[in-house]
Amino acid sequence: DSGVTQTPKHLITATGQRVTLRCSPRSGDLSVYWYQQSLDQGLQFLIQYYNGEERAKGNILERFSAQQFPDLHSELNLSSLELGDSALYFCASSNHPGQEVPLHFGNGTRLTVT
Amino acid sequence: GNSVTQMEGPVTLSEEAFLTINCTYTATGYPSLFWYVQYPGEGLQLLLKATKADDKGSNKGFEATYRKETTSFHLEKGSVQVSDSAVYFCALSGESNTGKLIFGQGTTLQVKP
Numbered sequence: 001d002s003g004v005t006q007t008p009k010h011l012i013t014a015t016g017q018r019v020t021l022r023c024s025p026r027s028g029d030l031s032v033y034w035y036q037q038s039l040d041q042g043l044q045f046l047i048q049y050y051n052g053e054e055r056a057k058g059n060i061l062e063r064f065s066a067q068q069f070p071d072l073h074s075e076l077n078l079s080s081l082e083l084g085d086s087a088l089y090f091c092a093s094s095n096h097p098g099q100e101v102p103l104h105f106g107n108g109t110r111l112t113v114t
Numbered sequence: 115g116n117s118v119t120q121m122e123g124p125v126t127l128s129e130e131a132f133l134t135i136n137c138t139y140t141a142t143g144y145p146s147l148f149w150y151v152q153y154p155g156e157g158l159q160l161l162l163k164a165t166k167a168d169d170k171g172s173n174k175g176f177e178a179t180y181r182k183e184t185t186s187f188h189l190e191k192g193s194v195q196v197s198d199s200a201v202y203f204c205a206l207s208g209e210s211n212t213g214k215l216i217f218g219q220g221t222t223l224q225v226k227p
Contacts, residue, residue, distance in 0.1 A: 101163070
């Protein structure tokens, strides 16, 4: 058990809809990372937060947004969903000041857009 | 831009066989290099890392050496077990001090008893 909790585990929704994915980092970890894993693109970095502030941004679509709350949990919001957004979305966390890489990954949320 | 190329799988080995999974990279500067492992139904776990040339990362019997001259970071294990069956990802740090990792496509390892 990595200590990172992601909910829900599975999500099925229709094109054009909006969903929110939730992540609770490992206790004490200040950094949260979001990754998208799809068959054609592989694992892609989306965004990182450190103690509530955006730290780094990847190729995250404008339809996607994220935030980290004071209690350190994070949410990834996906809107105007398209079929191509179907993927496994991972959250990861760490707490290594000065060398921030994702150490602990959750089991992911599998999003299916129909 | 930065990229990582892994050998295609699946790799199928018998228990106690020697394992090598090749990983090469293209990067500007001096990135840190990582191997992650994903067991069935789980998220990724950091397996080992190396932060500079000639560093050797090791964990759980796995090793990888950061070879700047060949831009490689091959994963090796002397004797694999059935429990090592998983998907292995090579990655490099896209930007220092951030979690912006660039991953390879992953290599599936299946170990048969």
